[in-house]
Amino acid sequence: MSFPLLTATAVLPAVGAIATAAVPAKQRTAAKWLALLFSLATLVVAAVVAVRFDPDGARYQLTESHAWIADFGVRYELGVDGIGVALVALTALLIPFVILAGWHDADPQETGNSRWRPTQGFFALILLVEAMVIISFEATDVFLFYIFFEAMLIPMYFLIGGFGDRAGPHGEKEAATQRSYAAVKFLLYNLVGGLIMLAAVIGLYVVAGNFSLQEIAAARANGSLDMATNTERLLFLGFFFAFAVKAPLWPLHTWLPNAMGEATAPVAVLITAVVDKVGTFAMLRFCLQLFPEASKWATPVILVLALISIVYGALLAVGQRDIKRLVAYASISHFGFIILGIFAMTSQGQSGATLYMVNHGISTAALMLVAGFLISRRGSRLIADYGGVQKVAPVLAGTFLIGGLATLSLPGLAPFVSEFLVLVGTFTRYPVIGIIATFGIVLAALYTLVLYQRTMTGPVKPSNEGIADLRVRELAVVVPLIGVLIFLGVYPKPLTELVNPAVKHTMSDVQKKDPKPEVEAAHK
Numbered sequence: 001m002s003f004p005l006l007t008a009t010a011v012l013p014a015v016g017a018i019a020t021a022a023v024p025a026k027q028r029t030a031a032k033w034l035a036l037l038f039s040l041a042t043l044v045v046a047a048v049v050a051v052r053f054d055p056d057g058a059r060y061q062l063t064e065s066h067a068w069i070a071d072f073g074v075r076y077e078l079g080v081d082g083i084g085v086a087l088v089a090l091t092a093l094l095i096p097f098v099i100l101a102g103w104h105d106a107d108p109q110e111t112g113n114s115r116w117r118p119t120q121g122f123f124a125l126i127l128l129v130e131a132m133v134i135i136s137f138e139a140t141d142v143f144l145f146y147i148f149f150e151a152m153l154i155p156m157y158f159l160i161g162g163f164g165d166r167a168g169p170h171g172e173k174e175a176a177t178q179r180s181y182a183a184v185k186f187l188l189y190n191l192v193g194g195l196i197m198l199a200a201v202i203g204l205y206v207v208a209g210n211f212s213l214q215e216i217a218a219a220r221a222n223g224s225l226d227m228a229t230n231t232e233r234l235l236f237l238g239f240f241f242a243f244a245v246k247a248p249l250w251p252l253h254t255w256l257p258n259a260m261g262e263a264t265a266p267v268a269v270l271i272t273a274v275v276d277k278v279g280t281f282a283m284l285r286f287c288l289q290l291f292p293e294a295s296k297w298a299t300p301v302i303l304v305l306a307l308i309s310i311v312y313g314a315l316l317a318v319g320q321r322d323i324k325r326l327v328a329y330a331s332i333s334h335f336g337f338i339i340l341g342i343f344a345m346t347s348q349g350q351s352g353a354t355l356y357m358v359n360h361g362i363s364t365a366a367l368m369l370v371a372g373f374l375i376s377r378r379g380s381r382l383i384a385d386y387g388g389v390q391k392v393a394p395v396l397a398g399t400f401l402i403g404g405l406a407t408l409s410l411p412g413l414a415p416f417v418s419e420f421l422v423l424v425g426t427f428t429r430y431p432v433i434g435i436i437a438t439f440g441i442v443l444a445a446l447y448t449l450v451l452y453q454r455t456m457t458g459p460v461k462p463s464n465e466g467i468a469d470l471r472v473r474e475l476a477v478v479v480p481l482i483g484v485l486i487f488l489g490v491y492p493k494p495l496t497e498l499v500n501p502a503v504k505h506t507m508s509d510v511q512k513k514d515p516k517p518e519v520e521a522a523h524k
Contacts, residue, residue: 200238265372349425
């Protein structure tokens, strides 16, 4: 029996969470280092998974299958395709930087409340989220996926409500109220989506007789499982609704600006760069694979919603006064691009959407974490409180600019490749939607450059004269992320080779082929 690599990628951070939580209260530094070591160990195992995975091999590899709840056909089944490998690697890569960036976020001297904000609990919760997200990317049993899809809400609720940002425009009492509101709103929105999905999961079991993704998909493909049209559509809507809340897709997005605004910068990265990716990933893995006909039936409406997300999120980002809420609305716009690429039903669009999930995670992490360092120095999230920062902290301003340029998909940085593929893939099948979506690029340039201009350029405001430049720990967070953005922007081949075979399988599931270029038709 081969070593269970996939289980190890989830078990390591889970064990790390338990070990970190068990560190004595006064040993806060030991707890931090222990959490960091477990996250790095997880990254090593994730790297081994990526190396062992053969893009030209079987669709699902490194598979594990064990009986769990036999009476109900529930199994502990894991397996990864190229898309799953890419997102497991993204998660494992970002968590060490999240931990380093939040090194002092839960210290008693920083929070003023050692009883309710223990350092050990903060880092244990981060590792617990990592474990649940990773197993969600690996699960090929629908019920197993559902359990962790829902379970990750609990540690996220405490990270938002219990360890929220204290640099908001309100007093401490009002800030605590805002954090509680954001955490409850996050939980309720996602729980409603999860309950609707649970009904669909049960319905799928009634129709298929088991929860195995591979068995159900194979039965759909060979015709031995024939769902009634209305049944398939209802089940699809149950799954898609939950994923659209998590993604988040307009109009189910309103929890995200509150959650990211009230969370600390590292937790905000955890939300949008890691947890939310489970929603878009699940659209590819479950919606398209289990319900191909229903996916095609719903495509026109979903494309319109994705288009609204792109333009609406970007427009609201332009008008924001709060740095973190600006990044949150920008993320809503970017998730619109991801969903647009998925449901364009072209190989370019779906490859671009998968790359977008990875590249958005890295670029948003870089921008938000640098913004968090800036906010922690000044004690304010309001854009109007800044100005002239590049004169007193040039390295901080430079890294902030690179993160912002990546967010607007500047050529040469990783997000450009993914956004370009999404737009090309959309335009070849839906040219009008593709043209309208390009306005999101223009608006992204506007909100990013205006943000940089208002915070970093101009005369130094008196309150900003004492802002220090990035320290060694902070550079250790930001520099590698920027390095990855540049590397994947110049040389995206490792990612494209990883995900393209998985995209071909997905296109085969929905029985779609890429439109033939009109240029070829003209030559004939």
